[in-house]
Amino acid sequence: MQASDLAMFICNFPKIGNGKEKFIMKKDPVSANTPDFGTASITDTLAALHVNPDTGLARDDVNARRDQDGYNEVAEKAKRPVLKFLGKFWGISAWMLELIMVLSVVRGNYSDLVVVGALLVVNAVLGFMQEHRAEGVVEALRKQLQVSARVRRDAIWQIVPARELVPGDIVRVRSGDVIPADVKLLTGALSLDQSALTGESQDADKAPGDILSSGAVARRGEGSGVVILTGAKTYFGRTTELVQVARPKLHIEAVVTKIVRWLFVIVGVLLGVVVALSVNRGVPMIEMIPLMLVLLMSAVPVALPVMFTVSMALGSKELAKHGVLVTRLSAAEDAATMGILCVDKTGTITMNQLAVTDVIPLEAATEADVLFAGALASQEANQDPIDQAFIAIAKERRVFDDLTALTPVSFSPFDAKNRRTEAVVEQNGQKLRVMKGAVRTIAEACGLSQPEIEALEQRVSTAATKGYRTLAVARGLEQGAPSLVGLVSLYDPPRSDAKQLIAALLDLGVTVKMLTGDALPVAIEIGTGVGLSNIGRIGDLKAAGTPL
Template sequence: MTVSQALAALHVNTVVGLTGAEIERRRGEHGYNEVTQAKHHPVRDFLKKFWGVSAWMLELIMILSAVLGNYSDLAVVGTLLVVNAVLGFFQEQRAAGVVETLRKRLQVSARTLRDSSWQVVPARELLPGDIVRIRPGDIIPADVKLLAGDMSLDQSALTGESKEAHKAIGDVLSSGSIVRHGEGDAVVILTGANTFFGRTTELVQEARPKLHIEAVVAGIVRWLFAIVGVLLGIVLVLSLIRGVSLVEMVPLLLVLLMGAVPVALPVMFTVSMAFGSKELARRGVLVTRLSATEDAATMDVLCVDKTGTITMNQLTVTGVSPLDKATEAEVLRVGALASQAANQDPIDLAFLAAAKDRKAFDGTPATKTISFIPFDAKTRLTEALIEENGQRLRVMKGAVRTIAEACGLQPPAIEALEKHMSDAAAKGYRTLAVARGGERDTPALVGLVSLYDPPRPDARQLIATLRAMGVQVKMLTGDALAVAREIGQGVGLANIQRVADLKAAKLQAGEKDADLFAGADGFAEVYPEDKYTVVSQLQAAGHVVGMTGDGVNDSPALRQAEVGIAVSTATDVAKGAASVVLTDPGLTNIVALVEQGRTIYQRILTWVINKISRTILKSAFVAIAFIVTGKFVVSAFAMLLLVFLTDFAKVSLSTDNVRPSQSPETWNIGGFIQVSVILGIAMVAEALLLLWIGWTKFGLATNDAALHTFSFLMLLYFAVFSVISARERSWFWVSLPSRTFMLALSADALIGTALTTVGIKGLASEPWWQTLAIFVYAFISCLIVNDALKVVMIRWRVPHATGQSPLRK
C-alpha cells in the first residue's frame, strides 16, 4: 500500500492519532503488542533438581544404603535429596519472578500521538494505527510504515547482515530493527505475533554469565577435593590393612567426599543475587543481568553524564540576546521552529516552553514544517525547513561557532560571540545561537540564547559519599570547558579537563603515564566516541570502571565498562547494552548499587571462609581419628544428618545484616583462604583434644553409639559457632546477625540436640551434662580462641578487611 492507502485502511488521522475510545476498541480486536513466551513446565524444572553431581552422589548413597539394608540412612539421604530439590526449585522460581518483573519494567517504550498529544507508552500497548515518532537509538517496536523522514536501520537482528539499510517515506520498518541515523514519523501496521520479527524486542539480558566468585569457589572446591581425596585414600588403605570390609566403608567414604561438595552453593548464589536484585528494584535500580551486582562490588571508577545525573536535566532559558534588530520573542520563535516536541529533547522542550510562556507565536503567521534535521554530535545543530506565507525558510539552532560559520561570519565577529558565550559559561550557562534565512540563502544570525541546567541538590553529597566508599567519580559532558568547570566546582569536582588535551598528552607520554585520565575529576567537550576512549584508558591503567549513558553512541562504552549503567532517560539501545538500568535520575541509585554489590560479596565471602574451614574439620577429624583409634568416630547416618542440618541453614547468610565495605572489593582472596585453612586446622586440633577427653573420661572407647553421638554434637556445635565468627571480619560481638540468620542457626542447634536427647538409630541418648560440656567447649573454642586467631590472622594477612564489618545495630 501507499502511505495514503495505509492510513485510509487503518482509519487514522495523522494530526490526532488514536482516540481513547478507538484504543479500547482496537485493544479488544488486536490485543497487546507481544508474543506469549513458552514457559517450561514446573514439574520438569523440579525433576531437573534430581540430576547433577550432588544429586548423583546422594542417589548413589541411597542405592548402597538399600543394598546394605541401612534403611534409616536411606530415609535421611532421601529426605536430604528432596529438601535440596525443593529449596533449589522454589528459590529459582523466586529468582525467575524477579527477572520477569524486571523484564516487564524494561520493555521498549514508544513516543506515540494519541488524542492530539505526544506521549510515551510501553511498546506492548501499541496498536495498529498508532502514530509513532522514531529517533536514533530506538528499537522499532512493531512493524511500521514510514510517513515522514528518512533513516538508516541496523537490521542484523532480522537478516544477520551488519550493513545498514536506508529507509524512505512509504517503506516498512520491521520490529527489532535499530535506528542508526535519521528520524521520522510512522504508522503502526502490524503488532505482536503478526510482525515480521515475531515478537516485541525486549531489553533484559536473561543470560547469566559465569560469576567471578563462582570461578574462585570452583578452584577452592577442586583444592578441597584433593585434600579430602588424600585423606580418604589413607583411610581406605588402613581399613584394608585392618580387615575392614570395603562394602561397609563405601557409604562413609561417599559421605565424607560430599563434605567437599558445595551442596547448597547454587541455592546460596541464587538467593543472594535474587535477594539483592529485588532490593535494588525496590530502590529504583533494575538489574538486567543478575551478576551485575557482583561487578559493582569491584568498581573503583565511575564515569557519569553531567546531564540528568549530576544536574536536573531540566533546561530553562535564562537569557536571550537578540542581534541585528531582532526581538527576544523573535529569537525564541525561530529557536522553537527549529525544535520538535515529539523528540522530547530537553533543549527543544526548553525553547518550546520559553516561546509559549513569552507568547512568541502570538500574532505571527502560521507555519508548516517541511523537513527537520535532528541534532547530531558531529554537526552540533538542529535545522528545519518551514513554509511561511508561501515562502520556504531555513531555521536552525546549535553551537555558537557552528551557527556563526554557517552564517558566514568572520573570525573577529565569531570571537566576539565566543566572548559573550565565555562570560555566560562562567556562570554555568550554556549558550546556543539561533539563525534564519531563505531556503537556498546564507542564513542570518538572529540571536543568542542562554540555557541553564542546575545541579541536583543532592549531587555534591552523593559524590562525596561515593568517594568515601573508594569510588572516584568523573563527570563527562559535551559542554565547553568553562561551563563544565562551573558545574564541577559546585558539586566538588574541581579538576575538569578537555578530553582532547588529555588524549594529546597521552600520545606524548606513551606508556610512561598510563593513568592520565584517572587524575582528572571530569572531562569537557566530550564527543560520544570519546566515552569509549575514556573507559578503555581507565581500564588500561588497572581500574574497574562504571559508566552511565543514555544515547545510542554511548552503547560501546556501556558494553566496554565492567558496570554499564543506563540512566532513566536512556534510549532502548543504551539500555540493551547496559547491565543496570536506573528508573530515577541522579546518583542515589548508583550508591545503592555499590552498597548492595559489596553486601552480597561479603555474604558470599563468609560462606567461602566457613566452607573451607569446616570441610577441613570434618574430613581431617574423621580421617585422623580413624588412624589413631581404628574406628569411624561418626556414622554415615550422623554425617548425613549433619549436612542436612547445617548446609541449608547457612543459606540464611543471604539475608544477614552486612555493612558494605568502604573500599572496592577484589576477587584476589588468597589472604582469606589462608585464614580459613588456619582456622580449619585449629578446629581439627580442638576437636581431637575433645575426643581424647571423651575417649578417656566418658567411656567412648567401648560404646560406638555414644561415640557417634559425641562426635555428631561436637561437629554440630562447631558448625554453628564457627559461622557466627566467620560472618564478622573483626570480633564476633561487633555486630548482631539478622533475625532470619539467628533463627536458622538456633533451629539447627535445637533440632540436632533434640535428636540426640531422645536417641534415634545410630545416635544414642546423650546425658545432658555431656551435651552441655560439648556446647561450652565449642563456644569457647570458636568464639574466644578461634575468633582471636581469626582477628590476628586477618590483621596480618588481610589488613584492609578489618573495616569490612556487618551492620551495627
C-alpha cells in the same frame, strides 16, 4: 545508598555505533544480489526489494517474506519450565548434595537422606519461583509496550503490529513514532532521537536516502520509507540478541565452586589415606562407606547453596521495594560485589534532555529579550527537546511576568530545509515575528555580512568543544528583516544526584569509569563536573586493546 540509585547505572542494552553505520543484509530473501542499503540509491533499493512505493507489497508477498525472514522481532529461546527447574539440580553444589544422598542410601541412613534432600529441593524451588515470578512481570511489560506501524499494502494504508513487518514494506513515520525496523527514507524529512543506539542526546536530521535505525524515536517531521532489515538483522536487534545469548560466569558460582573444590581436595586426601591404611590392613572397602559419609557431611557445608539462595531472595525482595526488578537471583549479589563500574554519559550520568546553559545577548538586547524571543518561537505542545529547553528557562527566569499578554497568530515548526522555527504573535495590536535556529540560517535571514557570520560561527565552534549546541534568536516586525538579539547554548545537564551517587560509590570502594561514544572533550566536561576523572572513548579503548 538506595538500591534505586544504584539501578540508575544499570543499562538494558549497550550503546552501539555512531549513527553512520553501513547496513548490509547478508542473506536477502528477495534478491541474491542485495546491495549495500546504506549506500545504495533509493531506486536500487526499491528494485532489490521488488516493491512499488505507490502500492506497497501484496498480501501474498508479505506472507512469503515472513515465512522466509520470520517476524520482526528477536526470537527468544524457548524456555521449558520443567527443564529449567531440573537445571537447578545441576552444578557442583547440587552434585555435592546428591553425592551425599547416594552415600546415605547405600548406608541406609535415611534421616540424612531426608535432610539433605530437603535442602536440595528448597534451594531449587526458591530460585525457580523467584526467577519465574520476575520473568512473568517482564513479559507482562513487554506485551503492554508493543509498537504498531503504519504500512501500505495492496495500495491501502493500514496499521499493523510492528512485529508483522517484512523487508520491502512501505511504512509511514511521524513525530513521536518509534522506528519499527531499519528503514530507508524515501520521502519527507525527520529529526530522530538516537540516544538508545548511539548515546548521543542531540537529534539527528534525516533526509531521503538516509537510514532510520530501529529503536530510534522521531522527534520532528514525517516521511515514508521502505523496510530493509527486520528482527535480529537490525543493529538494535543484533544487540538484543547478544544480550540474550550472553552467559557470563556468575560470581557466586565461582565462589561456591572454589570452596567446594578445596573441600573435596581435603576430603579426597583424607579418604586416600584411609583407603591406603584399609588396604594395608585388609579391611573390606564396603566398611569405608560410613567413614566417607561422615567426612563428606562434616567437611562439606551442605546448607551453603540454600544459604546463598535464601539471602539473595531476601535481597531481591528488598530491592523490589525500591522499584528494582531482579530477573536473576545472582544479579543482586553480583552488583554487591562489583569492584569496577563502567558508566555511559548520555542518559546515565546526564538527563538525556537539553537545557539552556548560556545566554549571550547581542547589540542592545538583554538576556530577558533573548529568552523572551526564543520562548515565543517555541511550542510546548510539540514536546520538542529544544522548544522545551527554551520554555523551561523562560519560566524559571520569569521573563513573561511583566509583559503584556500575547496572542499567538501562527507557528512554523522546525524544518530540515530552513533549519529554524518561526512564530508570529500579536502584542498591543502589533504583530511581531520571532525565530530561532541554526546560527548561519538566522544570521542570513537578518541580513548580516559574511565576516559577521564567520565571527558568530567561531563562537559556536568554541562552545561546541565543550559539548554545547548553540542557536541564534532573532525578532522583528512581521514585515521586514528581523534583528539578531542573541545566541543561546544548550547542553545535556548531569542528573541532580549523579555527583552524590558517584561519591557514594567511590566511598564504597567501587572504581567508577566513564566509557562514552561522544567527543572526548564533551565527556570530560561532564565527567569532571560530577567527580569522574577516568574517562575514555569506547572506540579508543578498542583500538588500544588495553583496559581503561
